[in-house]
Amino acid sequence: MRCISRQSFLIGVAASVAAPSALAFGQAGAFHPRILLTGSTTWAGPRQRAPERWGWELVRRTSAPARAVCQTVRASDSRLLAEPFCVWAGEGEIAPLTRRELHFLGRFIQLGGVMVVDDFEPHAGIFGRAARRELARVLPETPPVRLDPSHVLFKTFYMLERPVGRVLGVDHVDAIVRGNNAQVLFLAHDLLGALAQSENGEWVFETESPDPMFREQAARLAVNIGMYLLCSDYKDDQVHAPYLMRRRAAR
Amino acid sequence: MGLADVSWAFSEDLSGAWVWGALGLGALSILLLALETARTERRRFWVLASGVLATVLLLSAVLRPVAVSLRANSVGPKVVVLLDGSTRLLIPSDGKTRRARAIAAAKAISSTFKDARVSVLEFGVGAPHALQGDGEGGSLSVESDLTAALSQLNSLAQEKPQAYVLLSDGRLSRPTFDDDLTRLKQLALGVPVHTVSIADVDPPDAAIRAVHAAGAAVAHQPLSLTIELGCSGGLSCNEIPVEIHELRYGVPKALLASGVAKLNQDSGKIELQVTLDRAGTRVVEVSIAAPPGDSLPENNSRVIAFTVTRDRIRLLHVAGRPTYDVRSLRMWLKSDESVDLVAFFILRSNEDDTRTTSNSELALIPFPVDELFTEHLPSFDAVVLQDLDAVAYHLAQHLPALARYVESGGGLIMVGGPTSFAGGRYAGTELERVLPVRLLSSEKPFDLEQFVPSYTDSGRAAPVLRGLRDLFGDALPEMPGANILGAPRENALVLWEHPRKKIGDTPMPVLALGEAGDGRSIALGVDGTHLLAFSEFADEGSGRGFGALWDGLLGWLMRDPRFEAARTELVGECSEGQPTTLMLTRLPSMQGDVTLTLERLGVTQVEPIIQRIPNPPPGPIKIVLSDLKAGGYIAKAKIGSAPPTRYDFACERGGQAWSDSRVDPARLGRIANITGGKAVTVSGLSSLPIPRPAEVAAERRVSALLPAWVWSLLAAVALGAHWLLRRDSGLV
Numbered sequence: 001m002r003c004i005s006r007q008s009f010l011i012g013v014a015a016s017v018a019a020p021s022a023l024a025f026g027q028a029g030a031f032h033p034r035i036l037l038t039g040s041t042t043w044a045g046p047r048q049r050a051p052e053r054w055g056w057e058l059v060r061r062t063s064a065p066a067r068a069v070c071q072t073v074r075a076s077d078s079r080l081l082a083e084p085f086c087v088w089a090g091e092g093e094i095a096p097l098t099r100r101e102l103h104f105l106g107r108f109i110q111l112g113g114v115m116v117v118d119d120f121e122p123h124a125g126i127f128g129r130a131a132r133r134e135l136a137r138v139l140p141e142t143p144p145v146r147l148d149p150s151h152v153l154f155k156t157f158y159m160l161e162r163p164v165g166r167v168l169g170v171d172h173v174d175a176i177v178r179g180n181n182a183q184v185l186f187l188a189h190d191l192l193g194a195l196a197q198s199e200n201g202e203w204v205f206e207t208e209s210p211d212p213m214f215r216e217q218a219a220r221l222a223v224n225i226g227m228y229l230l231c232s233d234y235k236d237d238q239v240h241a242p243y244l245m246r247r248r249a250a251r
Numbered sequence: 252m253g254l255a256d257v258s259w260a261f262s263e264d265l266s267g268a269w270v271w272g273a274l275g276l277g278a279l280s281i282l283l284l285a286l287e288t289a290r291t292e293r294r295r296f297w298v299l300a301s302g303v304l305a306t307v308l309l310l311s312a313v314l315r316p317v318a319v320s321l322r323a324n325s326v327g328p329k330v331v332v333l334l335d336g337s338t339r340l341l342i343p344s345d346g347k348t349r350r351a352r353a354i355a356a357a358k359a360i361s362s363t364f365k366d367a368r369v370s371v372l373e374f375g376v377g378a379p380h381a382l383q384g385d386g387e388g389g390s391l392s393v394e395s396d397l398t399a400a401l402s403q404l405n406s407l408a409q410e411k412p413q414a415y416v417l418l419s420d421g422r423l424s425r426p427t428f429d430d431d432l433t434r435l436k437q438l439a440l441g442v443p444v445h446t447v448s449i450a451d452v453d454p455p456d457a458a459i460r461a462v463h464a465a466g467a468a469v470a471h472q473p474l475s476l477t478i479e480l481g482c483s484g485g486l487s488c489n490e491i492p493v494e495i496h497e498l499r500y501g502v503p504k505a506l507l508a509s510g511v512a513k514l515n516q517d518s519g520k521i522e523l524q525v526t527l528d529r530a531g532t533r534v535v536e537v538s539i540a541a542p543p544g545d546s547l548p549e550n551n552s553r554v555i556a557f558t559v560t561r562d563r564i565r566l567l568h569v570a571g572r573p574t575y576d577v578r579s580l581r582m583w584l585k586s587d588e589s590v591d592l593v594a595f596f597i598l599r600s601n602e603d604d605t606r607t608t609s610n611s612e613l614a615l616i617p618f619p620v621d622e623l624f625t626e627h628l629p630s631f632d633a634v635v636l637q638d639l640d641a642v643a644y645h646l647a648q649h650l651p652a653l654a655r656y657v658e659s660g661g662g663l664i665m666v667g668g669p670t671s672f673a674g675g676r677y678a679g680t681e682l683e684r685v686l687p688v689r690l691l692s693s694e695k696p697f698d699l700e701q702f703v704p705s706y707t708d709s710g711r712a713a714p715v716l717r718g719l720r721d722l723f724g725d726a727l728p729e730m731p732g733a734n735i736l737g738a739p740r741e742n743a744l745v746l747w748e749h750p751r752k753k754i755g756d757t758p759m760p761v762l763a764l765g766e767a768g769d770g771r772s773i774a775l776g777v778d779g780t781h782l783l784a785f786s787e788f789a790d791e792g793s794g795r796g797f798g799a800l801w802d803g804l805l806g807w808l809m810r811d812p813r814f815e816a817a818r819t820e821l822v823g824e825c826s827e828g829q830p831t832t833l834m835l836t837r838l839p840s841m842q843g844d845v846t847l848t849l850e851r852l853g854v855t856q857v858e859p860i861i862q863r864i865p866n867p868p869p870g871p872i873k874i875v876l877s878d879l880k881a882g883g884y885i886a887k888a889k890i891g892s893a894p895p896t897r898y899d900f901a902c903e904r905g906g907q908a909w910s911d912s913r914v915d916p917a918r919l920g921r922i923a924n925i926t927g928g929k930a931v932t933v934s935g936l937s938s939l940p941i942p943r944p945a946e947v948a949a950e951r952r953v954s955a956l957l958p959a960w961v962w963s964l965l966a967a968v969a970l971g972a973h974w975l976l977r978r979d980s981g982l983v
Binding site for chain 1 (some may be wrong): 571572573574575576577578581582585586592593594595596597598599600603604605606607611612613614615616638668669697698699730731732733778779781782784785786787789790793794
């Protein structure tokens, strides 16, 4: 299975480089952490390669295929609706969303899309608060709620105790939940910062703790988010319950 | 016919009050005259006599009396012979059938009641009808309802008969032996019902008297069947083995349950539990091993069609790797409350590096492929295999069982992906034969060219895709490549095809449906239907396209009537040797030629019966089939180019009508007694009382005894004579 995934990953690389809109068979459904851009922002800086690392971690650890080259998408662009996942990441204040951006973000959520909001400076929390403010304009009747530690997000692949990114941050994840689906995940942990690598393959940022397991926990959270996107609440199925309960008890 | 009595009346045109008034006045006059004449001695008698005469004549001149003659017709009595029209009367009796004896008795009644107007009516369910010809042929009924027959006869505006004569073996559907016969007496309207028992002796017979189900049949749920058994005619039965099989298409019947029934005083019952895994109409055969000497083997088995419902569709979804396509399907299935979903996704292989030191760090469980595809497979209504390598995940060894599962009525959908179809190493396996398309192992497993699938004519006509076409018409999203699929199999229909790629001379199938034994299968050779759920294209339909597609595919797989081109029903019951009528009701949009293919369930060498009806007009179509033998049948109706719709039904020899072969003369006796009739056997027909002829008044003639002027003249003369006599006697 890994061979297939890696083959798909390589096909994805080729397809993505050759023609961003043309995907090979088996790649249209691959995990693709697109970076969401609003206003006049652009995607540049030390975390630029973090989405690819996210996909790479998913492919090497799981059977899920992922796109090797990740794209950005503007909230004002109808291509936002092309795939069900995007990452809204940044730091500092956000310019108010335009009506067009609100429209497409609304359609994205209505169709069942999943968004991760990642704050590069969670201690300040400016970006996170701004993103919540703007998303409240998109979904005024659905405020964020705190996900229970038993939420499926923490067991979609790895058994996780809490969210971790570049920083330890808060011990929980807030989310906008519609129906049974957590569609917007608010991370205050700089997840992309933990995944960011330079062209030489070196980690760009030190994690808050020098323990290598700290970054490993961040990678595991990234994998779990990817599996949550692809499998939704699969691990909440009754068939998994006795296994997972025994493993929780054993830890 | 003859003259009836001649009578007279005081007056033809005066009312009763005037007549009685005049008579009273006349009587008073005579009384006064008598008192008056009492005072004289001379000519007293003559005065009185002439006075009375004058009074009478004067009254006659006033009233003008008339003579009335009635001429009447006399006709023979009307006798209605009611012949039991149940197939039960086809039970042999003394070298003939009970029906033959009944028909002979009807003829004997006609000759016995020479002067009677005898009509022979046959009754089953509802209104009785005249016996056709010699009574050999025609359509018989399973039931024989005397109560309904009398009720229907009463509703007709016709002459009431003087007598009914019932010809039966006594084992009527109604009234039953325990019924209160008061109602029957009321329906007879005072007319006696004579009964003729057409058989006297019970044949030696072990039989299944009845099969009762405790509640409705639900897929995967145990169903208790109570089988009532009987033994009659002196046959010795202590223990009778009972078996229950399910009749399936193209494969041998499957044993569901068995047991031994113990009989006490020639009757007994046994309760057996069966589990029917497939929803829809399932045909079950209940049979017994009768002891030697049994003269009616026909009622040793019953073939019964059960309508099996399901509370929820139990679906197994197995995916080789998680993708957006898997996500979309899972989320749609989970959102459907009618689906009980069991999912297994391959989330890692042994080659993946999870970077863990212990499995307890992972939320993964082993893929229980052996357990799923052996122990639990029958419990699922359908299986979805999505992008799963059969060899890598050890499914290959279970493919023969999976094929048998489909042929036994299960549903299968194979969804495309790099490791589906030939890419998943399914080519040349047992499973391939139940797929609606052939797989080409020599070709590359998939094609990377992007394309938009094209609807075929069948795709446009199929109700299964109507929901999707209502949203998008013929438009579909662009797919990122396709699995290479071979030519469709016989009885398969291609709904989507590749616009450019060909297999031989025909376009490559992309979406195909097919029947495989009792089951159905679908091949979907793309992994991009999630683009109907989430994409710029999907947004035009608010993401409803994916649900519309899969609602249709899953519904068709589960034989949901919404996605069938037509509905087929059996009119009445199917009895061997009797014409069988199927009613085919098409969806309003379904047009084109109708082809009905009838095949027997089980393994059979019998050629299917095919009826073609070229472009029939709108409305229900009645299809009459003859010469059906007992057993289970599958009727496939194809309307135009739409996928065929299937209807399963049971046909029996004897059936419920033959389940109790005993005669019941006691019931006939009770019917005769309560209606004032006489109960006889065939040999006692001549002792039946012949009703009196019926008289019908046809003509009434009125004529005056004398003209009015004659009465007046005579009255005047009499009065004059009376006056002369009075004067002579000194009364004036």
